[in-house]
């Protein structure tokens with residue numbers, strides 16, 4: 001997610017108020033590494049980014065990440081028989097254990113409830129991480145020690161988690177989709193970095209891949225909180241129950257949510273069946289939660305030439321607005337990091353996107369951002 005500082009100059013149409021952000025899928029790990037360095041704030045850590053070692057997706061600020069971890073190889077893997085993208089009972093809980101925060105999955109449709117059944121404010125004291133799925137099991141593909149682009153207005157360390165249940169045709173982080181890939185960075189290295197950066201960084205942003213795919217994400221968020229950092233999350237909305245539990249537990253302060261398509265067109269975009277309502281359910285939950293002190297959030301939609309969403313994007317944005325979201329970004333898909341056969345440009349594409357952005361901006365947002373591909 002961007003800070004306005006980093007990307008405002010690239011926006012051909014305006015950010016009206018504070019919007020911006022590096023999209024979960026719109027900004028590849030490699031691209032974001034460069035951006036972090038480009039703003040000149042990366043310092044020593046930024047200089048030791050993944051780019052300095054060809055082939056590395058992301059490199060820890062400290063010593064090179066450990067080798068294959070037996071624990072990490074199984075972290076977040078779906079239960080036997082589960083299909084990619086299936087959300088299992090237990091969500092951010094581990095192994096069917098108790099919910100992380102007050103209420104847990106009981107709030108799947110509306111946030112935490114008090115003893116009297118009345119809705120309670122979000123951001124309670126914070127849930128306890130599960131002992132069954134500790135942060136040390138988080139499979140991490142890369143770590144950006146200092147990013148100005150992953151959470152609007154925050155200096156963050158950004159953790160790229162490995163694995164995603166979806167397979168969007170325009171995905172910029174293809175390397176992060178496979179599930180059974182050994183971690184390149186240990187959580188201990190992330191913790192060490194955070195410990196050294198107290199007072200210098202505001203936040204930790206978990207992105208991917210799909211960060212919520214791994215149950216250990218909740219424990220990692222809790223540890224980041226305990227170290228004094230705010231927690232940001234990029235999610236494609238593949239796990240609405242897990243997101244609900246994380247929000248209810250007060251473990252996330254800001255969410256960048258992808259709404260990629262109209263519900264009926266989701267399978268075309270993400271390459272998986274039965275995906276149509278997941279992100280839209282996340283949106284409804286976040287709107288409702290925000291009304292009770294829940295996390296701020298930005299909704300992002302990506303368009304690519306010939307993609308069904310290129311036709312529907314205005315309607316997607318209109319429904320997002322009607323649902324109550326007030327921070328929105330339209331972004332062009334990029335070719336970098338995408339599949340070799342993905343085509344990100346077409347005659348007249350840029351102009352069409354700018355016209356689309358103008359129409360969407362006119363819906364009226366507190367913050368609107370257009371992110372062109374270049």
Ligand code: SF4
Pocket residue numbers: 024025164165166167168170171172173174176177208209210236270
């Ligand atoms: S495949 Fe996963 S990581 Fe890639 S754009 Fe889609 S949801 Fe994001």
